[in-house]
Amino acid sequence: MPVFDVQQFRQQFSFFQHNPGWVYLDNAATMHKPDAVVSATSQFYQQHNSNVHRGAHQLSQQATRLFEQARTTVCRYINAKSSEEVIFTSGATAALNQIAFGLMHTVLGAGERVLLTQLEHHANIVPWQLHCQRYGVIIDVVPLTADNQLDMTAYQQLLERKPKVVSFSHISNVLGHIQPIDAMLALAKKAGAITVVDGAQGVVYKQPDMQQLDCDFYVFSGHKLYGPTGIGILYGKKDWLEKLTPIFAGGEMIEQVSFVNTTFNKLPFKLEAGTPNIAGALGLAAAIDWLQLYNTEQLIQHKLLLLKEFYNGLSVIKGIDILSLPVHNAGIVALNVSNEHPADVAELLNQQNIAVRSGQHCAMPLFSYLARPGAVRCSFAAYNSLDDVNRCLLALEQAVEILTA
Ligand SMILES: Cc1ncc(COP(=O)(O)O)c(C=O)c1O
Incomplete structure (x- = not known):
């Protein structure tokens, strides 16, 4: 196998040609987009622009075909059973809101429990909280151990309370820790819970396989997977998606409407009210196609090399308080x-x-636990180089000198 050529990889991103000299280590917030993604979105507007699932004309039919092909690309990438299980949303936040709202109206009732963890992003806390408070559902929280990992003993004890839903992030957006997702899902399922995985950070680390993970829901945002902003995915097993009450209502998601009653369209359309982000969906599919030109394992190994060098460098700078562990880390410090x-x-x-x-x-409960006002987060991507790592280390060393002088 040829060695991973970071410069070749980086050349796929015009951003770096327009911004030479920048070291971009804010990848957990959003990633840069390769030119293939930028072209796919602009090509849609330049060559194919039309609304989907509506027009009788050929242009609309062509746009619909492209949009549905994008859904199939995502479906294959995450190994969902069928493209009915792939719902386009505006991002992970919208998907989590849909799940919390949708289950609250059908599955969850007063006195029942939802289990979250101490390190969740607000997007996996606040939607639950909003609805739980209203419906009398109780939220339990899995604490962390002294080294900021999930306390699996406490997790098992909390599962004995028989939560109806267990929802947790695949990878912490603050610490970068990769959660023991297989064990967590197995235990949650044994306890009879509906399982929700926030894959916003997980999806870029490793291609997620829905049939292997066997979770009930998995969500992510396109922009953290080299794709555009404003597009994301709500994956759900068909039976569970059928049970969700739609959070948005309007055009496209209906079958019959009268002033007396409305019946809903079939999946996936039932959960996609209004005109979707068509260019975004095409951009996400382009990101996936482009990413598959590379060997995922090589990308992971490259990021782990950067991480190792970063930790080595940090270890000799006095006064650095590192909150993330170097092991089981996806490249966020x-x-x-x-x-x-x-x-x-x-x-x-x-x-x-x-x-x-x-x-x-976006993880205030985690920082309350850590008893810190916040942190600096350095998050690496496959287009970062060892030079980026060294420049960041040198700047941190200088920051220590300036701030602690
Ligand atoms: C773990 C996690 N969950 C959810 C989100 C929300 O994603 P978005 O803002 O793209 O909807 C983020 C974004 O940073 C995240 O890191």
């Missing part, structure tokens, strides 16, 4: 410089054209 505010550190990095994120990363 949360850290602080002594007791300095993370925003100050990020600004010093920004002054050297190094893009990282600082703050609480």
Whole structure:
């Protein structure tokens, strides 16, 4: 197998030609898009623009064909049983809101329980909370161990309370830790729970296989998988998708409408009200096609090499407080410089054209647990190089000198 050529990979992204000199380590927020994705979205508007599933004319039929082909591409990529199980949404947040809302109206009732974890993104907390408070559903939370991993003993104990739903992230967006997803799903299923996986960070790390994972729902956003913003996927097993009450209602999702009653369209359309993000769906399919030109294992190994070098470099800088573990890590490192505010550190990095994120990363309950005001997050992608790692390390070293002088 030829060795992974990071420069060749990076050349697929015009962004880096337009922004030479930037070290982009904010990939957990959003990734850059290869030219193949940018072309696919602009080509739709330039050559095929029409609404889908509506027009009698050929242009609309062509747009519909492209849109449905994009669904098939996603279906194959995640190994869903059928494309009815693949719902286009605007992103992971919208998908999680749909699940929480949809189950609350049909499956969950007062006194029943939903199990979340301490390290969830707000998108996997607040939708549940909104509806649980209204319907009297109880939320339990799996705590972390002293080294910031999920406490699996506590998880098993909380499963004894027989939660109706267990919802957790595949990979923590703050710490980068890869959750023991197979074990967690097996235990949740044994306890009879409906399983929801927030794959927003998981999907880019490794191609997820729905039939192997066998979770009931899996969600992700296109923009974290080299795709466009404003498009995402709600995967669900057909039986569960059938049970969801649609969060949005309107055109396309209906079968019959009168002022007395409405019946819904079949899947997947029942959960796709209104005009979808057609160009976004085509862009996501293009991202998947493009990504499949590469060997996933090589991309993972490259990221792990960057991570190893980063940890090696961090270990000799005094005053760095690392919150993420180096093992079972997908390429995200949360850290602080002594007791300095993370925003100050990020600004010093920004002054050297190094893009990282600082703050609480939409995970306030995690930071309450960690007893930190926030963290600087360096997140790596396959287009990052060892030079990027070294520049970030040098800038962090200088930040320590400046801030702790
Ligand atoms: C773990 C996790 N879940 C959910 C989301 C929400 O994704 P989006 O904002 O694309 O809907 C994110 C985004 O950062 C995330 O990292």
